[in-house]
Amino acid sequence: MANKTTIKSDRAIPGLLFNNRGRWLEAPNWIDFFVDLGCALASSKEFTDENLFVAIAAPTRAFAANLIALGAVSRLSQTVSAKPSPDDHFNRISALKKGTVLQRIEKQKRYKCAFLGIETFQGTQCVKVAVNMGKNKVARLIPKNRCLDIILNGNEAIYEDKVTRKRNILERPEFTRHFVHPVCHTDFALEKRLDCKIIGKQNILKVEAKAEVLAVRSEDQFHKGTLNDILRIRELLSQDDPYRTQFLSSRNGDTYSATDNSPFLTIYDGANAYLKSDSANNCPVTAVVLDKTEPNFEIAAQNISDTFIKRRTGQIKLVLNYQAPQSVDILGFTEASK
Amino acid sequence: MTYIELAEACGVYECAERPKINRHRIAHNALATFAITLDRFMANHKEELEDDFWNPIVRLLKRRRYLMQAVPLSFEAIAASDSETFEKGKASLRRVQFVFPQLADEAQNLFNMCHRLSGLNDNPLGDLIQSNFLESEKSSNYSAILIRDSRWSHDIENSFGSDKRFRKLHVISPECLRAGTCYENIYCVGPAKWFPDHVFSSARSLSIHLYCYNWIKDRQSIPNPFRAGSVEVTTPKSSWTKRDSVISLVDSGRADERLIEAEDVIPTIDIPGIKKRIRETADTEDFAQEVQARLFVLEGNALVMLQTEGNSSHLVIDPLYWHDDDEGAEATVNKVLTSEIEPGMFVLIRSGGGGDYIEPIADEILGERAQDLRALQQHWKNLLKQRVKEVGIEEAISELKGLGSEKANNVNLGNWMSARSIKTRDYEDFEALMEFIGISEQCESFWIAAETIHSAHRSAGFSIRRALIDKISQTSIKDLQKTGSAEFSVGDSNEGSMLVLRVKTVVQDLFTVPESSLGKLLEGSEDLWR
Numbered sequence: 001m002a003n004k005t006t007i008k009s010d011r012a013i014p015g016l017l018f019n020n021r022g023r024w025l026e027a028p029n030w031i032d033f034f035v036d037l038g039c040a041l042a043s044s045k046e047f048t049d050e051n052l053f054v055a056i057a058a059p060t061r062a063f064a065a066n067l068i069a070l071g072a073v074s075r076l077s078q079t080v081s082a083k084p085s086p087d088d089h090f091n092r093i094s095a096l097k098k099g100t101v102l103q104r105i106e107k108q109k110r111y112k113c114a115f116l117g118i119e120t121f122q123g124t125q126c127v128k129v130a131v132n133m134g135k136n137k138v139a140r141l142i143p144k145n146r147c148l149d150i151i152l153n154g155n156e157a158i159y160e161d162k163v164t165r166k167r168n169i170l171e172r173p174e175f176t177r178h179f180v181h182p183v184c185h186t187d188f189a190l191e192k193r194l195d196c197k198i199i200g201k202q203n204i205l206k207v208e209a210k211a212e213v214l215a216v217r218s219e220d221q222f223h224k225g226t227l228n229d230i231l232r233i234r235e236l237l238s239q240d241d242p243y244r245t246q247f248l249s250s251r252n253g254d255t256y257s258a259t260d261n262s263p264f265l266t267i268y269d270g271a272n273a274y275l276k277s278d279s280a281n282n283c284p285v286t287a288v289v290l291d292k293t294e295p296n297f298e299i300a301a302q303n304i305s306d307t308f309i310k311r312r313t314g315q316i317k318l319v320l321n322y323q324a325p326q327s328v329d330i331l332g333f334t335e336a337s338k
Numbered sequence: 339m340t341y342i343e344l345a346e347a348c349g350v351y352e353c354a355e356r357p358k359i360n361r362h363r364i365a366h367n368a369l370a371t372f373a374i375t376l377d378r379f380m381a382n383h384k385e386e387l388e389d390d391f392w393n394p395i396v397r398l399l400k401r402r403r404y405l406m407q408a409v410p411l412s413f414e415a416i417a418a419s420d421s422e423t424f425e426k427g428k429a430s431l432r433r434v435q436f437v438f439p440q441l442a443d444e445a446q447n448l449f450n451m452c453h454r455l456s457g458l459n460d461n462p463l464g465d466l467i468q469s470n471f472l473e474s475e476k477s478s479n480y481s482a483i484l485i486r487d488s489r490w491s492h493d494i495e496n497s498f499g500s501d502k503r504f505r506k507l508h509v510i511s512p513e514c515l516r517a518g519t520c521y522e523n524i525y526c527v528g529p530a531k532w533f534p535d536h537v538f539s540s541a542r543s544l545s546i547h548l549y550c551y552n553w554i555k556d557r558q559s560i561p562n563p564f565r566a567g568s569v570e571v572t573t574p575k576s577s578w579t580k581r582d583s584v585i586s587l588v589d590s591g592r593a594d595e596r597l598i599e600a601e602d603v604i605p606t607i608d609i610p611g612i613k614k615r616i617r618e619t620a621d622t623e624d625f626a627q628e629v630q631a632r633l634f635v636l637e638g639n640a641l642v643m644l645q646t647e648g649n650s651s652h653l654v655i656d657p658l659y660w661h662d663d664d665e666g667a668e669a670t671v672n673k674v675l676t677s678e679i680e681p682g683m684f685v686l687i688r689s690g691g692g693g694d695y696i697e698p699i700a701d702e703i704l705g706e707r708a709q710d711l712r713a714l715q716q717h718w719k720n721l722l723k724q725r726v727k728e729v730g731i732e733e734a735i736s737e738l739k740g741l742g743s744e745k746a747n748n749v750n751l752g753n754w755m756s757a758r759s760i761k762t763r764d765y766e767d768f769e770a771l772m773e774f775i776g777i778s779e780q781c782e783s784f785w786i787a788a789e790t791i792h793s794a795h796r797s798a799g800f801s802i803r804r805a806l807i808d809k810i811s812q813t814s815i816k817d818l819q820k821t822g823s824a825e826f827s828v829g830d831s832n833e834g835s836m837l838v839l840r841v842k843t844v845v846q847d848l849f850t851v852p853e854s855s856l857g858k859l860l861e862g863s864e865d866l867w868r
Contacts (some may be wrong), residue, residue: 020345030351031344057563059354059540060518062342204341213344292540292563293516295680305566317570324571327354327540331564 003314005048005334007087009040011075012321013179017215017222024215024222032322034064038071040266040320042195050313052285054332055304058325061200061291065269066208066227068287069196072265073231073244074179076195077188090147092190093127094118103151104129104142110151113140152189175225178216190242194234194262197246199277200269202235205247209233252278271300282337304331311335340658350542353520357541361530362470363552363591366462369413370553370594372451373403377598379444391430391437393608395445396868398427402452404603407551408528409490410464410483411497417456419493423864424456462635463549464497467525468504469549474523474726481523482508482543486532488822488840489638513682513840514819515542516658523547529556530587531600538585539563548587555597560585605867607635609847612866616643616851629752631851632676634685636839637822639867641860642687644676648749651675652857655684655838657815679841684818687837688858689825699798700791707790714787715760721775723755734774743770756853760795761788828851 013035016027037056058064093102093115100115107330113129119141120126126141127150142150180188198205209228216223228236234243246263250273266283268274271294290300312333324330342350376399380387387396401423405416417424431449435442461623467483474481483494488511498504508521512534515524524543526533529550538546543841550556562568613634631643644652651673671686679685701708726734731751738746753759754771762768765785772781809826818824822840837859860866 003847018344018348020348028348028351029350046636054569055564060342060347060350062347062518063344064352207341208344232550290563291516293534293536295682297536298563300564302565305564308564308566315569317572319572319574323573325351325355327351329563330569330571331566332569 004317005050005314006317006319007040007044007047007052007332008319009036009071009076009321010046011039013039013071013074014215015178017217019213019215019224025055027214028112030325030328031063031067033320033324033328034067035071035074036322037318038068038073038265039075040071040318041068041287042072042075044285048334049281049337050334052332053281053288053307053311053335054286054316054330055288055290055301057290057292057297057301057329059268059292059327061289061294063208063227064289065200065267065287066205066231068267068289069198069245069265070179070227070230072285073195076264077180077244085196086323089150090125090127090144092152093150096152102129104131104140105149105151111304113150164188170185174218174221174223175214175216176229178218178223179230179300182198188242188244192242193244194246195244196231196265196267197248197263197266198269199248199250199281200267200273202247202249205269206233206236209236215306270294275303276299284337309331327336339494340517342518349471349520350518350540353542353544354540357538357544357546357585359538359541359546359548359585359587361548361556361587361589361591362466362581363589364462364466365552365591365594366460368451368455369406369462369551372448372455372597373407373551373553373603374596375451376403376448377602379448383441383444386441391433391440391612392431393611393865394423394426394647395434397605397865398423398571399448399452400603400605400868402456405487406455407463407554407603408486408532409460410467410485410527411493412461412464413455413458415461415493415497426865427482430439461586462551464528466502466549467527467547468498470525471504471507471523474545480508480521480802481506481525482510482514482521484510484524484526484533484537486512486528486542488637488820491820491822508820510820511840512537512682513657513822513824514816515540515698516682517819525549529554530560532604533558535560535563538587550600552591552594553596553598554600554603555593556587556600558587560587561690567606569637598839605639606847607633607641607845608866608868609845612641612860613849615860615866616849616855628850628858629853631849631856633845633847633849634679634841635843635845636685636859638839639864640687640837640839640860641786641866642685642850643838643856643860644679644685645856646848646855649675652679653686654679655686655815655818657682657684657819679844681841681843684838684840687839689835689837696795696798696802699802700794703794703797704790711787714784715791716757718772718775718777718784719755719757721777722771725775726751726755738767738770738774741770741773743767746770758853761790762783 013032016031016035017024018027018031041052041054051166056064096115098115098117102113102115103110104113111131113131116128116130116139118125119128121141121143125144126146127144129140129142129150130137131140176188209231210226212224212226214225214227216225230245231245232241234246237243250270262283264283265285265287268277268286268288271290274288274290275296288300288304290297293299308331312334314334316332316334318330318332380396386392401420402417405420406413409416418636427449427567433443434445440447471481483498485491485494491509493510494509498507498509513539519542523545524541524547526548530538530548629645630647632646634642634644635643644650653671654674655671655699656674674683701712704711729737731748735746735748735751738751743766745762745764750762750767754762762771768785768788769781771780772778772784777784813824818838824838825835825840827835
């Protein structure tokens with residue numbers, strides 16, 4: 001009898017709104033479910049050392065892969081790949097344009113400040129920032145060894161040489177902050193790291209990612225955003241922009257560039273993407289989103305059932321914050337990492 | 339796979355969450371007697387009926403039985419649009435007493451039953467749909483009749499549309515239910531087994547009415563798509579829930595005890611018949627180049643063979659293909675590998691006259707030179723075929739290699755002999771061919787002729803493609819989805835007309851067919867069904 005691993009979502013993302021033909025409404029359960037499922041998959045390493053395979057059969061594939069990725073990237077943003085050294089962080093700040101708005105942590109509180117440049121004080125290099133003191137602005141020097149107290153605001157952290165370029169990431173820090181843990185915001189804004197790849201029809205995935213269809217509420221305001229604000233899709237960014245997600249075409253049977261690190265999560269969006277997939281995929285987590293109306297749905301579902309019989313080392317239970325829609329079927333198992 | 343907006347997706351999840359699926363069992367004594375008698379006749383005389391003699395009779399009887407159970411029109415109206423099959427069946431029936439005298443009475447009895455039914459104005463399916471529609475009429479009133487055979491959609495729409503109360507009813511095929519559109523009610527004509535699971539498991543309506551005669555044995559539920567089971571999904575707030583994804587179909591009426599399997603009612607393709615016909619075609623052609631092909635079953639029971647070897651591709655319209663600039667309304671013609679053509683796509687098939695549809699347009703481009711150039715082309719191809727026949731393929735390849743052809747092999751030599759290929763890619767191979775067939779001194783003039791034809795074909799291809807795309811853009815993909823077929827003409831000549839037909843099934847068996855039978859409808863496709 002195979003053992004059963006419980007995978008829990010440890011981070012519900014509350015208060016999502018969606019654009020219902022011009023009206024902003026509370027997101028329906030299915031949206032919350034897919035985001036939450038992504039969070040659960042991203043936290044699976046806390047529950048098992050083995051690889052995880054999850055297949056989802058939904059009444060439509062629309063947005064499902066991107067929403068799962070949203071949950072996963074959001075949850076994985078808590079995992080800082082390597083805590084930046086003060087030196088690295090100092091260098092990042094040094095590269096900023098003067099006047100860039102930053103945040104400074106003091107006594108566990110955040111204060112806005114503006115970057116004024118780098119100065120040497122008593123033989124120590126310091127970051128010079130302007131802070132508000134009542135109605136006045138006062139300059140402060142923050143030594144290099146304490147520069148981790150300065151937080152780059154993600155999208156405000158635009159390097160000087162890129163300011164004039166048209167960017168796909170809009171400045172939506174409030175929206176982003178809803179999904180990304182504040183402590184990790186700097187890394188999220190600056191670090192190039194492939195957390196997730198989605199294999200499927202790129203043109204459709206891109207339109208979904210660019211559509212301003214989600215919003216979050218904070219106090220009295222609500223902040224609109226796109227999936228790409230969080231997913232940071234490599235194909236929608238400039239070459240030097242920090243990415244987290246990559247879209248790959250199923251038509252070409254692409255995998256991912258050999259120079260990249262293997263991402264934590266691979267999502268196959270659609271039966272064809274899965275059926276054409278490279279069986280050598282060795283991501284810690286593989287998710288397959290199947291659309292029940294697709295022509296090859298039954299073949300893919302059969303193939304997945306066969307894979308379950310051949311490769312599973314154990315069964316899984318999902319404990320999520322949102323109930324799975326009745327129309328969604330899920331099969332999942334653990335398998336040995338290759 | 340097409341783009342569905344987030345708001346539309348919300349509607350889809352809402353409908354798919356808990357659709358009410360109500361099966362209406364319909365009774366009709368005369369049709370029941372005919373349907374069951376035919377079923378028994380075929381079960382009792384399976385062996386005899388395998389004889390080709392029976393094809394027109396069985397085809398007629400099975401087809402009528404199927405249509406009367408699948409099309410919500412009067413039996414009389416159905417018969418009126420199917421007179422050709424009737425005449426063929428009738429002609430064969432006259433000879434039954436000489437060929438199979440022991441079955442003559444039974445066959446005649448069945449034919450009489452069918453004939454009597456065909457004269458009735460009864461429309462049990464249509465009547466019940468109309469009555470249910472009027473009962474459930476609501477303000478938004480966006481409902482659809484779902485039929486298996488979309489060839490009948492115009493007739494049904496016209497028939498229902500003659501009464502203004504039913505003009506809002508759409509007639510759709512299962513493929514239409516892949517998009518994000520949801521309906522108030524879906525009136526599904528026929529047993530659930532005739533339709534793909536997604537019609538019920540990803541319902542695009544909260545209310546589905548299934549209309550099924552009470553002698554048809556149908557499925558009771560739609561099972562979990564993952565045969566291996568499902569994962570337990572729970573929330574901390576709710577108790578452990580074992581998800582039960584099986585969808586039940588509820589019968590509102592009583593099922594008859596004399597049941598016929600739903601699948602048995604559907605006409606099936608006569609694969610041995612197709613193979614036989616292909617063999618006959620191959621035998622009548624000299625030097626017929628044979629290739630591996632796959633059989634595609636198209637809308638309206640049409641059949642076409644498409645080459646599968648190498649990177650063979652074909653022009654298709656993928657209704658689910660979507661690009662950033664469109665709004666999902668326009669169709670786009672793409673060349674797709676044959677191996678990637680799947681049910682739901684539309685294939686473009688040349689029609690009218692049979693010649694390659696590019697050729698007449700290329701000839702127009704070539705003008706007065708066309709005839710001479712084609713004759714030159716024909717000449718060296720004939721010489722090549724003749725020479726290969728004399729020495730054999732293996733020897734021919736070996737000789738060609740010796741003469742400097744790097745690409746001489748089985749497949750390429752076949753292509754070079756074929757009328758469908760104009761020239762070799764490289765001059766060196768062409769030079770070797772000319773030397774092989776003994777006309778090396780004319781090599782350059784033949785090469786120039788081939789290049790000229792090739793260039794004209796390319797221009798013709800572009801112009802057809804452009805013309806087609808223009809035509810297609812005038813037709814909405816929605817209409818194409820509804821009817822499953824359309825015809826487009828390129829230019830004024832019939833040679834340039836093309837059929838656009840939806841792929842219903844891709845037959846898994848591979849066929850070896852003469853190259854000449856590729857890419858065009860198998861003649862008398864209707865006769866290849868039983």
